[in-house]
Amino acid sequence: MNVPFVDLHRQLEPLLPEIQDAFNSVIERCAFINGPEVKAFEKKMTEYLGLAGVCSLSNGTHALALTLQALGIGPGDEVITVPNTAFPTSEAIHLAGAEVVFADTAPGAFSLDPAAAEQVMTSRTRAIIPVHLYGIPADMDALMDLAEKHRLFVVEDVAQAQGARYRGRLVGTIGHAACFSFFPSKNLGAFGDGGAMASDDTELVKKVRMLASHGREEKYTHLIKGTNSRLDTLKAAQLSICLDHLDEWNRQRRQAAALYDELLQPYEEIIRPRVPQACEAVWHVYVIRYTRRDKLADFLNQRGIKTGLHYPLPLHLQPVYGYLGLAAGSLPEAEAACQQVLSLPMFPSITPAEIQAVCEAVGQFFETEKKK
Ligand SMILES: Cc1ncc(COP(=O)(O)O)c(C=O)c1O
Structure with a gap:
């Protein structure tokens, strides 16, 4: 018997009529950027997580990079993460202008060893990125204690773990911020690239939103140096439907x-x-x-x-x-x-x-x- 590694078609087929209807209504209105479906998806994901805010973005790599930037992390700073993750985790650190510092995983586990993380800390360390690799929660209690002790930010990489729970709490709701990828094969996947960041800190979410929209809050006024990293309306409409599943x-x-x-x-x-x-x-x-x-x-x-x-x-x-x-x-x-x-x-x-x-x-x- 042939067994595929992933079969998206089989997973999505029952939802295609509903998704096509949603696409048709986006196409009729032609609001392809920042259409109402984007806000609706962010609201739905905010409710799913039980956090104060979600900013949808064009991919998970930018979610991590812009979140670090919004936390004020950049040149001269160091961020600790694991070496057995997808390349974008560390790529996001240098995209933000900071230096990546790798710490080993815990024996027998796939996630960051808090003791190893503490060993590689310097006066320049500003944040830790635990990765809930394969959808298995990292050792969040120990990592949060460590972060508190050293006054560091914890940015959870939830790209592979949306919906997983750590001691009853959804992963992504424990650190100072969480970043998600909607790469098509992820647990919640888009019809293309997509991502999001979430936090209980509404100012942080607002800052990421500004960074992802050319550094502006309103058209024609650019307050900070940003980029373009928004989630398309079509994908937001589709993700809203898929989030229910x-x-x-x-x-x-x-x-x-x-x-x-x-x-x-x-x-x-x-x-x-x-x-x-x-x-x-x-x-x-x-x-x-x-x-x-x-x-x-x-x-x-x-x-x-x-x-x-x-x-x-x-x-x-x-x-x-x-x-x-x-x-x-x-x-x-x-x-x-x-x-x-x-x-x-x-x-x-x-x-x-x-x-x-x-x-x-x-x-x-x-x-x-x-x-x-
Ligand atoms: C652990 C991890 N972090 C970050 C990312 C980056 O996400 P994206 O591909 O949406 O940029 C991915 C996905 O590839 C991932 O698996």
């Missing part, structure tokens, strides 16, 4: 993850993803660890089972960060994770039969290996 889609992802957990249990060589106590993950991707993951990936891909790598090369070893002087071995937990991670097919409408087919293929892989 996010919790159900996340429930389906959790169900799929639970079945993977059960069916992969017999394979001791495989480390299944762990969710911290009292947390609820939303499984943007379901990532196992295995020391010979490239062999397993090849085996699965040859049998029509598509897998992914999130991410094969830690950011501190990317050519662009050579100037940081961080050699291989300097952040061993994240490096080991990058060598071992393998993302299995995961999307809301994946069927139990498909998950079974993936796990059976994993079983066949180990059978074949045993015979060698």
